[in-house]
Amino acid sequence: xxxxxxxxxxxxxxxxxxxxxxxxxxxxxxxxxxxxxxxxxxxxxxxxxxxxxxxxxxxxxxxxxxxxxx
Numbered sequence: 456x457x458x459x460x461x462x463x464x465x466x467x468x469x470x471x472x473x474x475x476x477x478x479x480x481x482x483x484x485x486x487x488x489x490x491x492x493x494x495x496x497x498x499x500x501x502x503x504x505x506x507x508x509x510x511x512x513x514x515x516x517x518x519x520x521x522x523x524x525x
């Protein structure tokens with residue numbers, strides 16, 4: 456798959472907002488869903504380097520979003 460085709464495919468995907476929860480935080484079920492989505496017990500099995508790499512990926516995504524705005 457070429458870079459152009461890959462970029463075209465991502466344009467049709469919904470944008471991810473990392474700063475707001477997906478679920479209504481004013482309800483118990485919304486808070487519970489948010490907790491279970493954001494808390495992953497499998498992270499206990501990851502090394503510090505793997506977790507750092509994931510953190511860098513999220514920061515890079517935010518940087519790209521901000522660079523498009525400004």
